[in-house]
Amino acid sequence: MRITSGPLASLRHRDFRLLWTGMTTSLIGNGILMVALAWQVYDLSGLPAAMSAVGVALSLPQVVTLLIGGVVSDRFDPRRVMLASDLVRCAVMATLAVLSISGAVRLWEIMALTAVYGAAAGFFGPAFDALVPQLVAESDLVAANALDQFIRPVGLQILGPMLGGVVIGIGGPGSAFAADAATFAVSAACLLAMRRPASVAADQPGESLWVELREGISYVRRHVWLWGTFLSATFTYLLFVGPTEVLLPYVVKTELGGSAAALGLVLTSGGLGAIAAAITVGWIGIPRRFISFMYGTWAIATLAVAGYGLATATWQLAAACVVVNGMEAAGTIAWATAKQRLVPGRLLGRVSSVDWFVSTALLPLSYAAAAPVASLIGVRQTLVAAGVLGAVVTFGFLFLPGMRRPEGQAAAYRAGRHRADRLARAGASA
Numbered sequence: 001m002r003i004t005s006g007p008l009a010s011l012r013h014r015d016f017r018l019l020w021t022g023m024t025t026s027l028i029g030n031g032i033l034m035v036a037l038a039w040q041v042y043d044l045s046g047l048p049a050a051m052s053a054v055g056v057a058l059s060l061p062q063v064v065t066l067l068i069g070g071v072v073s074d075r076f077d078p079r080r081v082m083l084a085s086d087l088v089r090c091a092v093m094a095t096l097a098v099l100s101i102s103g104a105v106r107l108w109e110i111m112a113l114t115a116v117y118g119a120a121a122g123f124f125g126p127a128f129d130a131l132v133p134q135l136v137a138e139s140d141l142v143a144a145n146a147l148d149q150f151i152r153p154v155g156l157q158i159l160g161p162m163l164g165g166v167v168i169g170i171g172g173p174g175s176a177f178a179a180d181a182a183t184f185a186v187s188a189a190c191l192l193a194m195r196r197p198a199s200v201a202a203d204q205p206g207e208s209l210w211v212e213l214r215e216g217i218s219y220v221r222r223h224v225w226l227w228g229t230f231l232s233a234t235f236t237y238l239l240f241v242g243p244t245e246v247l248l249p250y251v252v253k254t255e256l257g258g259s260a261a262a263l264g265l266v267l268t269s270g271g272l273g274a275i276a277a278a279i280t281v282g283w284i285g286i287p288r289r290f291i292s293f294m295y296g297t298w299a300i301a302t303l304a305v306a307g308y309g310l311a312t313a314t315w316q317l318a319a320a321c322v323v324v325n326g327m328e329a330a331g332t333i334a335w336a337t338a339k340q341r342l343v344p345g346r347l348l349g350r351v352s353s354v355d356w357f358v359s360t361a362l363l364p365l366s367y368a369a370a371a372p373v374a375s376l377i378g379v380r381q382t383l384v385a386a387g388v389l390g391a392v393v394t395f396g397f398l399f400l401p402g403m404r405r406p407e408g409q410a411a412a413y414r415a416g417r418h419r420a421d422r423l424a425r426a427g428a429s430a
Helices: 013-046 046-077 078-102 109-134 139-169 173-193 209-221 224-255 262-283 290-303 306-310 314-342 345-358 363-375 379-399 405-429
Strands: none
Touching: 013 078, 013 139, 013 173, 013 224, 013 262, 046 078, 046 109, 046 209, 046 224, 046 345, 046 363, 078 109, 078 173, 078 314, 109 262, 109 314, 139 262, 139 306, 139 314, 139 405, 209 224, 209 314, 209 345, 224 262, 224 290, 224 306, 224 314, 224 345, 224 363, 224 379, 224 405, 262 290, 262 314, 290 314, 290 345, 306 314, 306 379, 314 345, 363 379
């Protein structure tokens, strides 16, 4: 059956189907890892500070490698960049699985291995952003991004955590790490099966890395909607990511006495919210006021983080997670599509790497500060403050001068296209 419309339209492209299959598999593995890593760390130490340390070890190398990852993705075939990232992370997870299953794993070893994992992951995101427009038609970009936001929660928050809880219950965290390694092997196989995109030139050294990076940064500095959104994400992520990643498992395991399956249920519920949002946006498209739409949905998502601190039962955590992930997914579809349509293709990898770098620059600090702040003002108070302050910061950036200018430019472009279409039809009928 030929797919021509709706959120599945992008699957008519063979190489995108392969990319989608591999990404789906590896995202399921990452969902398994989210539960396994938290359970392994809390089994070893039982302290939020230990989970904070692992979060810093994971995020700091990723931040460091993001900028060079964007330059490499624009200079070389992004498919090869993603393949190298998958193979390194496969090896890391296999090593961690052996250590965990043997009972010899220690906290410093987890930190060292997750640091390598994070460094490899820094190359993947910019390469993925640069590759998608090469695989699908421009008219299918909204569908492709909606499908991406559909698959991420399916893997990260539904199937992955669900399988993670089951696998950990049967064979412990080590078996879950092994399962994650296997998913990266599948993703690598899918990338190998893809054809080289015709739009990708032969790998050339070109200008120096620094010159190419400066070109991407200069482009970002000229557009408020880019650098303003990057900075908005920087401060918002600082406020809520660390507290959420570190303290949500603690609330489930320690304060509510839940199991790994309970944590998986909470994350799964959030995934369902993201899926609903992705399907909705995939069918109806992005509103004309797409910048306002992005910031509105992201502000609501961040405010809902406060629900984690107010919840007194697992189902309440799950309900808050639905709103957090659903609203975040809706805004992210609009954001990804805007970048792909408005940023020149030759700069997309670099612009995406600057996006990833600036947005996540303070994540190590967010992870590092979560435990001390929680010990000072309380776990639940930290989550409530993170949600409220994050929402205020997010919405405030919408009012930067020039932030919503692309909405007007896009409207003028659509009007111009409509006039050209009318003239063409009139000429044909004459």
